[in-house]
Amino acid sequence: MQCSCTSSVSPLSSPYWSRTVLFPDWAYKPAWSPGSRQVQLWHFLLELLGRGEGGAIGWGSEWGEFVIQDPETLARLWGERKGKPHMNYDKLSRALRYYYNKRILHKTKGKRFTYKFNFSKLILVNYPGFPMCHQVISKSPHVFLSPVCCSQGRTIKQNNTVQPMAHPFLHPYCLPKPIPFVRALQGHAPLVSAPPPPGAHLMRELRLPLGAAATVHSDFPSAVCGWPTKSTLGWDLRNFVGGVKESETGYKSLGRRVEK
DNA sequence: TTCGGAAGAG
Protein backbone atom coordinates (compact mmCIF):
# COMPACT_ATOMS: atom_id res chain seq x y z
CA MET A 1 0.00 0.00 0.00
CA GLN A 2 1.37 3.27 -1.01
CA CYS A 3 -1.10 5.40 0.65
CA SER A 4 -1.69 4.26 4.11
CA CYS A 5 -2.37 7.73 5.26
CA THR A 6 -5.90 7.80 4.09
CA SER A 7 -7.29 4.37 4.20
CA SER A 8 -8.21 4.59 7.79
CA VAL A 9 -10.30 7.65 7.39
CA SER A 10 -13.88 7.26 6.63
CA PRO A 11 -14.71 9.88 4.10
CA LEU A 12 -18.31 10.02 4.95
CA SER A 13 -17.56 10.84 8.49
CA SER A 14 -15.82 13.98 7.49
CA PRO A 15 -17.87 17.11 7.41
CA TYR A 16 -15.73 18.35 4.61
CA TRP A 17 -17.05 15.94 2.14
CA SER A 18 -20.56 17.05 2.26
CA ARG A 19 -19.82 20.49 1.02
CA THR A 20 -16.48 20.43 -0.57
CA VAL A 21 -15.67 20.80 -4.18
CA LEU A 22 -16.20 17.77 -6.21
CA PHE A 23 -15.41 16.63 -9.65
CA PRO A 24 -18.13 15.99 -12.07
CA ASP A 25 -19.39 12.51 -11.88
CA TRP A 26 -17.70 11.29 -14.97
CA ALA A 27 -14.35 12.60 -13.93
CA TYR A 28 -14.10 9.91 -11.34
CA LYS A 29 -14.13 7.15 -13.77
CA PRO A 30 -10.66 5.92 -14.21
CA ALA A 31 -9.17 5.96 -17.62
CA TRP A 32 -8.61 2.79 -19.42
CA SER A 33 -6.91 0.12 -17.43
CA PRO A 34 -6.19 -3.47 -18.31
CA GLY A 35 -8.79 -5.01 -16.12
CA SER A 36 -11.54 -2.59 -16.74
CA ARG A 37 -13.73 -1.78 -19.62
CA GLN A 38 -12.76 -0.08 -22.79
CA VAL A 39 -11.72 3.45 -23.29
CA GLN A 40 -14.49 5.89 -23.19
CA LEU A 41 -14.91 8.49 -25.79
CA TRP A 42 -14.27 11.47 -23.57
CA HIS A 43 -11.10 9.87 -22.33
CA PHE A 44 -10.00 9.43 -25.84
CA LEU A 45 -10.74 13.00 -26.73
CA LEU A 46 -8.89 14.29 -23.75
CA GLU A 47 -6.01 12.11 -24.63
CA LEU A 48 -5.76 13.52 -28.11
CA LEU A 49 -6.28 16.99 -26.83
CA GLY A 50 -3.60 16.51 -24.27
CA ARG A 51 -1.13 15.38 -26.82
CA GLY A 52 -1.97 18.10 -29.24
CA GLU A 53 -2.51 15.32 -31.67
CA GLY A 54 -2.21 16.01 -35.32
CA GLY A 55 -4.88 18.45 -36.20
CA ALA A 56 -7.92 16.27 -35.92
CA ILE A 57 -9.00 17.97 -32.76
CA GLY A 58 -7.81 20.91 -30.76
CA TRP A 59 -8.78 23.16 -27.93
CA GLY A 60 -11.09 25.99 -28.71
CA SER A 61 -11.07 29.52 -27.53
CA GLU A 62 -12.89 28.98 -24.32
CA TRP A 63 -11.94 26.99 -21.35
CA GLY A 64 -12.82 23.39 -21.94
CA GLU A 65 -13.98 24.01 -25.43
CA PHE A 66 -12.65 21.95 -28.24
CA VAL A 67 -12.99 21.97 -31.96
CA ILE A 68 -13.01 18.97 -34.17
CA GLN A 69 -10.95 20.17 -37.03
CA ASP A 70 -11.14 17.02 -39.03
CA PRO A 71 -14.23 15.06 -38.12
CA GLU A 72 -13.63 12.08 -40.32
CA THR A 73 -10.06 11.69 -39.21
CA LEU A 74 -11.11 11.87 -35.63
CA ALA A 75 -13.74 9.27 -36.32
CA ARG A 76 -11.18 7.05 -37.96
CA LEU A 77 -8.89 7.37 -34.97
CA TRP A 78 -11.72 6.58 -32.63
CA GLY A 79 -12.76 3.67 -34.75
CA GLU A 80 -9.27 2.30 -34.70
CA ARG A 81 -9.12 2.56 -30.98
CA LYS A 82 -12.39 0.80 -30.54
CA GLY A 83 -11.94 -1.68 -33.27
CA LYS A 84 -14.81 -0.26 -35.25
CA PRO A 85 -13.65 0.09 -38.81
CA HIS A 86 -16.87 1.64 -39.94
CA MET A 87 -16.88 4.46 -37.49
CA ASN A 88 -17.62 7.85 -38.94
CA TYR A 89 -18.34 11.27 -37.65
CA ASP A 90 -22.06 10.76 -37.77
CA LYS A 91 -21.78 7.93 -35.30
CA LEU A 92 -19.13 9.53 -33.21
CA SER A 93 -21.17 12.64 -32.88
CA ARG A 94 -24.13 10.60 -31.75
CA ALA A 95 -21.99 9.31 -28.95
CA LEU A 96 -21.02 12.86 -28.20
CA ARG A 97 -24.66 13.83 -28.06
CA TYR A 98 -25.32 11.21 -25.47
CA TYR A 99 -22.95 13.16 -23.30
CA TYR A 100 -25.20 16.15 -23.26
CA ASN A 101 -27.65 14.69 -20.86
CA LYS A 102 -24.90 13.34 -18.76
CA ARG A 103 -23.48 16.80 -18.44
CA ILE A 104 -20.14 15.73 -19.68
CA LEU A 105 -20.30 17.84 -22.77
CA HIS A 106 -22.40 20.41 -24.36
CA LYS A 107 -22.50 21.91 -27.75
CA THR A 108 -21.13 25.31 -28.47
CA LYS A 109 -23.93 26.57 -30.57
CA GLY A 110 -23.13 28.35 -33.73
CA LYS A 111 -19.64 27.01 -33.88
CA ARG A 112 -19.24 24.18 -36.24
CA PHE A 113 -17.81 20.98 -34.79
CA THR A 114 -17.28 22.69 -31.51
CA TYR A 115 -18.13 21.19 -28.17
CA LYS A 116 -17.25 22.01 -24.66
CA PHE A 117 -16.40 19.92 -21.70
CA ASN A 118 -18.32 20.74 -18.63
CA PHE A 119 -15.31 21.42 -16.49
CA SER A 120 -15.74 24.87 -15.23
CA LYS A 121 -19.33 25.06 -14.28
CA LEU A 122 -19.45 21.89 -12.38
CA ILE A 123 -16.39 22.19 -10.36
CA LEU A 124 -16.89 24.95 -7.94
CA VAL A 125 -20.58 24.73 -7.59
CA ASN A 126 -21.35 24.38 -3.95
CA TYR A 127 -18.38 26.33 -3.02
CA PRO A 128 -20.03 29.64 -2.39
CA GLY A 129 -16.88 31.45 -1.45
CA PHE A 130 -15.30 30.89 -4.77
CA PRO A 131 -17.47 31.81 -7.59
CA MET A 132 -14.78 32.84 -10.00
CA CYS A 133 -11.51 31.23 -10.49
CA HIS A 134 -10.83 31.98 -14.05
CA GLN A 135 -8.74 35.00 -13.39
CA VAL A 136 -6.68 33.09 -10.98
CA ILE A 137 -6.15 30.40 -13.49
CA SER A 138 -5.00 32.62 -16.21
CA LYS A 139 -2.60 34.33 -13.93
CA SER A 140 -1.09 31.35 -12.33
CA PRO A 141 -1.50 28.42 -14.62
CA HIS A 142 1.27 26.51 -13.04
CA VAL A 143 -0.16 26.22 -9.64
CA PHE A 144 -1.30 22.74 -10.11
CA LEU A 145 -1.70 20.33 -7.37
CA SER A 146 0.09 17.11 -7.21
CA PRO A 147 -1.82 13.95 -6.59
CA VAL A 148 -0.60 13.62 -3.13
CA CYS A 149 -1.60 11.88 -0.05
CA CYS A 150 -1.88 14.48 2.53
CA SER A 151 -3.81 16.19 5.17
CA GLN A 152 -3.96 19.74 6.31
CA GLY A 153 -2.11 20.88 3.29
CA ARG A 154 0.89 18.78 4.01
CA THR A 155 2.07 16.68 1.19
CA ILE A 156 3.26 13.20 1.67
CA LYS A 157 5.45 11.39 -0.65
CA GLN A 158 4.44 8.34 -2.53
CA ASN A 159 7.15 5.93 -3.36
CA ASN A 160 9.68 8.55 -2.59
CA THR A 161 8.31 10.95 -5.09
CA VAL A 162 5.66 13.49 -5.24
CA GLN A 163 4.41 13.34 -8.74
CA PRO A 164 3.76 16.63 -10.34
CA MET A 165 0.73 16.66 -12.43
CA ALA A 166 -1.24 19.25 -14.17
CA HIS A 167 -4.81 19.01 -13.24
CA PRO A 168 -7.28 19.96 -15.82
CA PHE A 169 -10.43 20.20 -13.85
CA LEU A 170 -9.72 21.81 -10.64
CA HIS A 171 -8.34 24.89 -9.21
CA PRO A 172 -7.16 23.91 -5.82
CA TYR A 173 -5.41 27.18 -5.55
CA CYS A 174 -8.75 28.79 -5.56
CA LEU A 175 -9.70 27.25 -2.34
CA PRO A 176 -9.06 28.70 1.02
CA LYS A 177 -7.68 25.52 2.41
CA PRO A 178 -6.65 22.69 0.23
CA ILE A 179 -7.57 20.11 2.76
CA PRO A 180 -10.52 18.42 1.22
CA PHE A 181 -9.30 19.19 -2.19
CA VAL A 182 -6.06 17.47 -2.00
CA ARG A 183 -7.78 14.43 -0.78
CA ALA A 184 -10.18 14.66 -3.57
CA LEU A 185 -7.43 14.47 -6.05
CA GLN A 186 -5.54 11.58 -4.82
CA GLY A 187 -7.76 8.71 -5.66
CA HIS A 188 -8.59 9.51 -9.15
CA ALA A 189 -6.18 12.07 -10.28
CA PRO A 190 -7.98 11.77 -13.48
CA LEU A 191 -6.83 13.03 -16.72
CA VAL A 192 -3.95 13.96 -18.74
CA SER A 193 -4.65 17.08 -20.54
CA ALA A 194 -5.46 20.53 -19.53
CA PRO A 195 -8.01 22.73 -21.13
CA PRO A 196 -6.56 26.06 -22.00
CA PRO A 197 -7.10 28.98 -19.79
CA PRO A 198 -9.03 31.59 -21.66
CA GLY A 199 -6.94 33.45 -24.10
CA ALA A 200 -3.72 31.94 -23.00
CA HIS A 201 -0.97 30.53 -25.06
CA LEU A 202 -0.12 28.16 -22.33
CA MET A 203 -1.34 25.07 -23.94
CA ARG A 204 2.03 23.77 -24.69
CA GLU A 205 3.09 24.08 -21.13
CA LEU A 206 -0.05 22.56 -19.85
CA ARG A 207 0.18 19.53 -21.96
CA LEU A 208 1.39 16.44 -20.37
CA PRO A 209 2.96 13.46 -21.97
CA LEU A 210 0.66 10.63 -22.62
CA GLY A 211 2.41 8.43 -20.14
CA ALA A 212 1.29 10.58 -17.32
CA ALA A 213 -2.09 9.03 -17.12
CA ALA A 214 -0.85 5.54 -16.83
CA THR A 215 1.65 6.61 -14.29
CA VAL A 216 -0.86 8.33 -12.21
CA HIS A 217 -3.30 5.55 -12.29
CA SER A 218 -0.86 2.87 -11.48
CA ASP A 219 0.53 4.89 -8.68
CA PHE A 220 -2.74 5.94 -7.26
CA PRO A 221 -5.29 3.26 -7.62
CA SER A 222 -8.50 4.33 -6.12
CA ALA A 223 -8.71 1.43 -3.80
CA VAL A 224 -5.45 2.31 -2.25
CA CYS A 225 -6.09 5.85 -1.42
CA GLY A 226 -9.61 5.26 -0.41
CA TRP A 227 -11.16 8.16 -2.15
CA PRO A 228 -14.80 7.39 -2.29
CA THR A 229 -16.16 6.85 -5.67
CA LYS A 230 -19.71 6.97 -6.61
CA SER A 231 -19.73 3.32 -7.32
CA THR A 232 -18.49 2.27 -3.94
CA LEU A 233 -20.25 4.72 -1.76
CA GLY A 234 -23.21 5.65 -3.75
CA TRP A 235 -22.32 9.27 -4.09
CA ASP A 236 -24.06 11.07 -6.76
CA LEU A 237 -22.25 14.17 -7.73
CA ARG A 238 -25.20 15.43 -9.59
CA ASN A 239 -26.62 16.35 -6.28
CA PHE A 240 -23.77 18.71 -5.83
CA VAL A 241 -23.82 20.05 -9.21
CA GLY A 242 -27.00 21.88 -9.30
CA GLY A 243 -29.66 19.31 -9.38
CA VAL A 244 -29.79 17.37 -12.52
CA LYS A 245 -33.13 15.80 -12.84
CA GLU A 246 -33.32 12.10 -13.25
CA SER A 247 -34.90 12.61 -16.56
CA GLU A 248 -31.83 14.45 -17.67
CA THR A 249 -29.23 12.10 -16.54
CA GLY A 250 -28.98 10.46 -19.85
CA TYR A 251 -30.26 7.43 -21.60
CA LYS A 252 -33.68 8.29 -20.40
CA SER A 253 -35.26 6.68 -23.34
CA LEU A 254 -33.53 3.44 -22.77
CA GLY A 255 -36.05 1.98 -20.51
CA ARG A 256 -38.39 2.98 -17.81
CA ARG A 257 -35.80 2.24 -15.23
CA VAL A 258 -35.80 5.78 -14.05
CA GLU A 259 -35.27 4.81 -10.48
CA LYS A 260 -31.84 3.39 -10.66
C1' DT B 1 -25.15 20.22 -39.44
C1' DT B 2 -27.23 18.99 -35.51
C1' DC B 3 -30.52 16.54 -32.86
C1' DG B 4 -32.44 12.62 -30.54
C1' DG B 5 -35.44 8.15 -30.92
C1' DA B 6 -35.02 3.27 -31.45
C1' DA B 7 -32.79 -0.97 -31.44
C1' DG B 8 -28.90 -3.70 -30.76
C1' DA B 9 -24.02 -5.23 -29.43
C1' DG B 10 -20.81 -6.52 -25.95
Place this chain on the structure above:
DNA sequence: CTCTTCCGAA
Protein backbone atom coordinates in the same frame (compact mmCIF):
# COMPACT_ATOMS: atom_id res chain seq x y z
C1' DC C 1 -23.96 0.72 -19.09
C1' DT C 2 -21.56 3.00 -23.24
C1' DC C 3 -21.63 3.32 -27.19
C1' DT C 4 -22.73 1.76 -32.47
C1' DT C 5 -25.76 1.79 -36.13
C1' DC C 6 -29.46 3.75 -38.66
C1' DC C 7 -32.42 7.29 -39.69
C1' DG C 8 -36.10 11.00 -39.96
C1' DA C 9 -36.61 15.70 -38.71
C1' DA C 10 -35.37 20.45 -38.04
